[in-house]
Amino acid sequence: MTRMLRRGEADSIGEDLDVYEYAYLAGAGLRVAESVVVSLIERGTLSLGAARLRVIGEVRSEHPVELAVIAACPRSKPVREVIEAVGHSEEVHELARRLGSLGLVRRRRRKPTRAGRRRLADAASAGHVPAYALHGPAALVPGSARRGTAGAHPVPDTLGRTLIRMGKALDDDRGHGTDNAADGNGFGGGGGGSD
Template sequence: MTRMIRRGAADSGSDELDAYQYACLAGGSLRVAESAVVSLVERGTLSLGAARLRVIGEERPGHPVELAVITACPRSKPVREVIEAVRRSSEVDELARHLVSLRLLRRGRRKPTRAGRRSLTDAASTGRVPAYVLHGPAGLSLGSTRRGPAGTHTVPDALGRTLIRMGKALDGDHGDAMDNGADGGGFGGGGGGD
């Protein structure tokens, strides 16, 4: 997803924008980080499961933002931590500074200029960038990265623990052993160890 995309002749010069530069124009540093994670998961470089990322592929990406993602999760790490680390990285900051130098992004608040919006609209209308670059994770189609690799369904973080607790509560034999000495009040908040 890091293919280079040539800007129109109306824009100045021969500089090319890539998917992450368009992501920066569309949604700032957060969109850049999200787009890099989605791209790496779709290519099989990262594994996404239970809201955690893990490097599984041997690919060494050439784009600095993708390298920042790989560096941010040397072991299994929560997605939100990886995205926060990448969005505050020097690689994303450098990408934004480059867009400022091209006058596609404003210096202070880093919002797109008129030329930046025009460039983004042009890329969107011609379909040169993936939907998740323009719209974030909401732009993912069902069955893509939302389900993880090979169509598997991911499980939310606390769902497994909740199901185990529900199973213990419904299991009559297990529940009687745990309720000895309890006040008979059903689900207690006391010191049971999970």
């Protein structure tokens, strides 16, 4: 029995996709940028500290999207800025055009076609696609992308909250230990006075 191929499907049958093309099928341009950032951190090319990225290792890539991420953070740069810039870059648009020519993404709206969704599901079930490409950085074990290269000391996740609590405890404007309290004892709230 011969299987009928739909328009655009013939090109995609034998074509291998890379991890970033699967990331595009899973979550469009921003997922591609997130996946590149995670991949480069895991390989030791980028470091992540205090929500900022910077190039620390040797650049060993020829993939256009990886080069776009590296070019987007010549010095320390906020992660969100890098992801936004690369997610809407010409390199990601070119990747989407390639997927469109394979019949895996609709040309106009850049959403995955049925063949694209099927291709992604097959690759995911076979274990060919990393979890971060499918689900974004939320799929990572907490802190795994933050470690960067071996021996680096990441900023603890709770440091910001601890500093905020310390600041509130020391803040004189909140009435702690000042004469701004409602009564002479330094306790607020009334209701116990005599008339």
